[in-house]
Amino acid sequence: MALAPDPRDISDKAAREATEWFVRLGNPAITDEDRRAYERWLAADRAHADAMEEVRGLWDRLEEPAALLAAEQEIRISGAGTQARSFWRPIAIAATIVLAAAAALVWRDQGLIDRMFADYATAPGERRELLLADGSHIYLDGDTALVQSFTASSRAITMLRGRAWFDVSPDPSRPFLVHADPLETRVLGTAFGVDRDSGSVTVEHGSVAVSAGQGEEARLTGSERVSLVGGRLSAPEKIELDVALGWRRGLIILDSAPLGVVIDELSHMAPGRIIVSDAELRKLTLSGVFQADDPDAVIEAMRTALGLKTLSVPGFATLVYR
Template sequence: MTGNLTHTALDWLLRIQQSPEDAALRTELAAWLAIDSRHVEAYRKAQRVWQLTGMAQAATSAPAIERPRATAAELAAAAAPAVRPHRPRRRRWPALLAGSLAACLLILMTPDAYLRYQSDYRTGLGQQRSIELDDGSRVRLDSRSAIAVAFDGNRREVRLLSGQAFFEVTPDKSRPFTVDADGLQITVTGTAFNVAMRPSQLAVAVQHGSVRVAEGSETLAEALHAGDRLQWRGSGKVVRDTLPVSQIAAWQQGRLVVRDARIAEVLDELRPYLPGKLALRDAELGDRRVTGVYDLRNPDAALRAVIQPYQGRVSTWTAWLRVVDR
């Protein structure tokens, strides 16, 4: 086998999962592990990635590598469960491996492809984009953000599909301007405001003017004015506070301003700026609170700065996976 050690180790792991009863394959794995200690470490890392992404739960048994000093032969033996009697069958791992990789690619690519299909405007990693709409209103999209626009003679509607956006709305009382974001409706006639859609919450902050926020027929805020922020966490959980106007949509200047926020929520803010996945493995660390101003132009440094006060660390397992723990 050739190629990156991590990829090769993942290949071994998939082969073992698909043919757990194959003693000859386990012998081959033991030989590969014995060649170099780096092979052993790559295999351990492959197992951790497998478990972290939830694939271990879908498999009949994941290779268990718990002891740091396990020998190559022990690792190979641990890579498969005890064999139950069964009818002989052809080895199908190449087809199954190809199917597994195709499924993974589909999972990774389908949401992005669907977002492309839905959206009228979108941004990629690290991009910002300014859009002037037909009525003269302006929208600025942050990294990994997308919107869909629907204007007609009676309405002006924008759907925030992902990420966050800053809106400067041209007044038109005959056609209210509505932003639909994750089930919330933000309605204005003329104002400037920011809407951020994150996994843990949705936030609306007003720079000037006023907006009304509703969830279906339920009004969450009749009027948010300059400096007001509403954070919605689903199931009726609404928090209102105020911010200095200069801190609203500070991402446009490459800054993330955090005030007494949980680290888990700050990581949600950083995810759109980092390639791949960011996993938090320490719930207690995630509940710790921080205050600060972080540089979004260097998101890796910002990530380290957020967790450093609590002895957190970032492990880069692959170019597409960062893991935060202590």
């Protein structure tokens, strides 16, 4: 399907209404009056037809996983006798609907399963501050999941996904460890951030020892960061804390950031998956300072500064293309 209409020329109101109509038209219980109302809405403004074309275009790109799942369920019951197929078909159809809905939910929200198994978690767009029993503070950015394991002799946090900032209460008898596979950060008392997704540790003050499971270890002090590059630890580098830990203050600070990094930031800011149509687009860079609770501003900057287009089903997915 040609993606001729530019979303910038389609009002937000038309886009929202088109999404609502797309869902209603897919409901088997839709009435004739509903269909007539849709035709009237469609004829009222050319922008309505453009908005529907955009929504359908995105859905065409998202329905393949559900279709494959439905086909797999149909194959599993094929080959049985006619009576058996007759008996199992309604159950198989119901199971397919449930599985397809679950698959779509997990596809839309990649962190859902990690958060289900976490002791502490935040959804995309949510931020949370914790006070642990030992007096340590943790600040969780959006789409983050942690598991806590405290004993009489040790304190350990395992990061399943996302990024978090730690202000550790000193206790020489109980080292504090943060596992963010494959990184392990060991401290006694300090403040630092760990980004599991990008594989980096940033120290605000104090000192930490970071290892990557290959016998190598880096020691960091205030305003230093180490990153995992090609499976190896980089040398510690001096950084601007206001930029590197801006997310903790509710700011997303991008300095010639590749589009891939921008997409990662958006995954923390709002629910829904971001799809880039061409891998080459990920090499484009973007600069700017944005509020962490305003993902639309980042998407608008991608349009205006990079000349990109976007097509969205709100809360589900956004396609980025040129």
